Amino acid sequence: MAKRQWTVVAAALLLAIVTACKTNQPSSSPAATSNSSASQSTPDQFAAVRTIYDKECKSCHGQNGTGGPVKLEDGTKLKVPSFREGHALRHPDSDYLKQITKGGDGMPAFEKKLTAEQMNDLIKFIRREFQAGAAAPAK
Numbered sequence: 001m002a003k004r005q006w007t008v009v010a011a012a013l014l015l016a017i018v019t020a021c022k023t024n025q026p027s028s029s030p031a032a033t034s035n036s037s038a039s040q041s042t043p044d045q046f047a048a049v050r051t052i053y054d055k056e057c058k059s060c061h062g063q064n065g066t067g068g069p070v071k072l073e074d075g076t077k078l079k080v081p082s083f084r085e086g087h088a089l090r091h092p093d094s095d096y097l098k099q100i101t102k103g104g105d106g107m108p109a110f111e112k113k114l115t116a117e118q119m120n121d122l123i124k125f126i127r128r129e130f131q132a133g134a135a136a137p138a139k
Helices: 002-024 030-040 047-061 093-102 116-130
Strands: 068-071 077-080
Touching (some): 047 077, 047 116
Antiparallel strands (some): 068 077
16 A cells, blocks of 8 residues: 555656646747747837937937936037926927927927927827826926
């Protein structure tokens, strides 16, 4: 009887080890690869505008939209406002569009560098990335 119990325990232990080893191995089945590729292929709706922000805006407004003191190549010093707090949260989109288009207060105009669609996408990007998706205030 003891031998039979020992055999059952050994078989259960062996089954547990084999099962554990199989669940830790990566699967190459089509179902497993399609699930992992689907989760990795979620498009970034701001991919194009993120590139524009990195090229045109990040040097003054910062990676995280916090702004701060900036010294331009010509030696001019600016205090760039944060997108994350203060008056930037209260500006309607039309104010952002005007500032991006015409520039001013040390900011260059982008009316000849960016399309209207790119400027509007930048505003949406700022709202989502730096203002936690805050809706634009009423005009």
